[in-house]
Amino acid sequence: MLMAELSRRSGVPVATIKYYLREGLLPPGTATAATRAEYGEPHLRRLRLIRALVEIGEVPIASIAQILATVDSESVSTHELLGAVQYALGPQQETPSDPDEVWQAAEREASDLISELGWTVEPGAPARTLLVGSLAVLRRGGMAPPGPPLREYARAVGQLAKREVASVASAACAAGDRLVLAESAVVGIVLYERMLIALRRLAQEDASARLNGTGQ
C-alpha cells in the first residue's frame, strides 16, 4: 500500500508517519519510484504498536525505540519482551540514592509480602519500587501499615494475572506476531489498570453512600 493508504488504515496522519520514519521507529517502505514507496502489513502492525505505546501507555519516543528493538530481536524470550513493555510503563518511582531507615524498613516489608505470596520478581522491578515508595510514605505519615485486606487483594489479583498473562500469550501465539503480543500487553496493562482504579473508586462511593444511609 502507499503512504496515503497506510495513514488511512492506521488512523495516523502522514506527517506523523514521516516523523516515525525519520526517527527510525518505522523501517522504510520498498521504493517503487523516486518519490513512491510501498508499505506492507508489518508496517501497519508496527504503527498500531507505536500508537498504543504513545497514546495509551504515554511512553516517551526514546523508550519506544528500545521496546521496538526488543520486539525485533527474536532471541529475546516472550517473558523478557513482556517485561520490557511493563517496565517502560509509568508510574515510576525513583529509588533514593541514599535510602534512609524508613525506606529500608519499607523495602523489607515489600520483600516479606512478595515472599509470603510466593512470587518470583526481579529485585529491580519498577513495580517493587513503586510498592516500597508507597509503603515508605505511609510510614513517614505515621499511618498504619496495610494489613490483611492488602494480602487478600494480592491473592485475588494473582489469580487474575495468571489468566491475563496466559490469554495475552496465547492470543499472540495464534497471531504469530511479537508486534501483536507487545500491543496486547500495553493495552492489557494500562487499560485494565484504569478500569481497576475506576471500579475501586466506584465501590468506595457505593460503600460510603451505604454507610451514610443514602444508598439503596
Add this chain to the structure above:
Amino acid sequence: MLMAELSRRSGVPVATIKYYLREGLLPPGTATAATRAEYGEPHLRRLRLIRALVEIGEVPIASIAQILATVDSESVSTHELLGAVQYALGPQQETPSDPDEVWQAAEREASDLISELGWTVEPGAPARTLLVGSLAVLRRGGMAPPGPPLREYARAVGQLAKREVASVASAACAAGDRLVLAESAVVGIVLYERMLIALRRLAQEDASARLNGTGQ
C-alpha cells in the same frame, strides 16, 4: 506556636506556608505583635491535609481551595466530603461533547456492570467516565470486552472498599476532625491505588516467569 515552629513541625518551608496564607488556603494566625502571629494545632492539621493533596494527590492549588471549603462547611455530610476528595483526584477522563456510537455503547456496558454489581454511584462520577473511556478504547481497537475476570475483581474490590470506607470513617470519627478524615481519604485512595497497581504488575511478572519456565 510561631511560624518557625509551624514550619518545623509540618515539614513545610516558611516561604510555602506564606504562599498558602496569601492564597487563603490557611487562615491567618492570631497576631501577638506587629510582625508576630501565633498558630495552633488546627493550622498544623490543615497544613498536613494541604501537603497530602499537593504531594500525594497531585491536586492543583485551585481545586484544593474548593476541597478545603467543603471540609470547613459543617453542613456537608461525610459522604459528600469523601466524594469531593475522591472526585478531585486524577486520572480524569473527559466526556466527549458529542459522544459517538462507540462511546454510547461503552456507556451502556459500564452502566450494566454497575447495576449488576448493585452499586449506587452518581451518573457524573469521574470514575464512571474513566471506566467508560477505557471500555471505549478497547472497542475502538476491536479488542475483546473484559469478561468474567473483571466482574470477579469488581466483587473482590467491593468487599475491600466496604472495610476501607468504614475504617477511614471510624478513625476520623475518633479524631473528631474533618481535616483528618479528608487527609486519610487522600492517602487511602492514592497510596493504596499505587500499591494495588504495583501488586498487579508483580503478579503479572510472576505469572509470566512461570509460563516461561523461569519461575521457581
